[in-house]
């Protein structure tokens with residue numbers, strides 16, 4: 570395994586461009602509904618607990634609060650900018666060449682930063698630009714664009730060349746899309762962020778990325794129990810991963826929580842993981858994953874839960890030719 574022997578929570582993995590990325594990060598999606606001070610408090614609690622990696626996105630509308638937390642901890646002398654690994658994402662409404670730097674600059678301004686450690690293309694499908702609308706619609710239907718994600722990637726490469734982002738990657742791409750991108754790009758993606766957990770194992774994608782030296786980040790490691798209905802399958806979440814008897818039994822055996830087992834499952838495979846919580850006690854609980862090992866039998870039992878079930882499917886854009894989850 571290619572971990573550095575550094576402090577546990579800030580343990581890093583080397584990317585294909587030489588940068589190092591902490592294997593555990595704080596997810597922040599759906600934190601924007603919180604009272605303004607709460608997300609700031611959650612990020613500050615995470616930094617106090619040792620997290621050095623924060624995952625956000627333009628479309629989460631929460632970067633101002635994350636920026637305040639980072640600034641406050643830097644002013645207190647607890648962290649320096651170079652200690653942190655900050656990830657944001659280019660939103661689908663900004664796929665046109667002239668809009669790509671606009672999206673990044675807004676994130677940088679809100680985060681009060683002059684560079685990002687990693688910038689991801691959030692989705693291979695573009696959405697029509699209509700003012701500041703995140704999900705532009707007409708007559709109730711979402712409006713997509715036909716901009717090719719390979720062209721968007723050229724804009725991402727330009728951002729890396731400008732120094733405003735240190736590493737670039739993609740999110741929600743399938744193998745065919747990755748393969749096409751790899752044949753046409755100058756800079757290969759350093760990271761791909763996708764949904765991964767025992768109900769969505771994606772062995773082919775994981776193996777493919779490892780063979781191409783692209784680091785995986787697992788999003789929604791608990792199956793995103795609080796996801797908004799418009800991004801889900803529309804059902805009432807019949808799949809409660811944190812309560813699955815296989816997961817709870819492995820947790821009992823190791824005297825760990827189900828959440829810790831689900832996080833350990835990734836880091837033990839060399840996969841970065843970004844659980845979201847805005848509760849300080851859970852933020853801390855989610856760091857205690859570096860002092861135990863799942864056995865081969867545990868790993869096999871967890872993989873055996875696979876049912877190709879995705880929490881985040883973005884149903885509205887299903888008919889687009891670049892829709893990745895087919």
Ligand SMILES: NC(=O)c1ccc[n+]([C@@H]2O[C@H](COP(=O)([O-])OP(=O)(O)OC[C@H]3O[C@@H](n4cnc5c(N)ncnc54)[C@H](OP(=O)(O)O)[C@@H]3O)[C@@H](O)[C@H]2O)c1
Nearest residue numbers: 596597598740788789790791792793795828844845846847
């Ligand atoms: N690239 C993409 O398209 C994409 C899509 C989805 C997510 N993401 C990223 O991945 C991050 C994580 O995914 P997610 O937010 O969808 O869901 P998740 O991390 O799978 O689940 C978060 C939920 O689990 C709860 N939770 C956290 N720690 C827990 C623990 N120890 N025990 C029990 N419950 C716990 C949280 O509640 P509390 O907050 O109340 O603790 C929250 O409701 C996101 O926040 C975002 O940064 C990216």
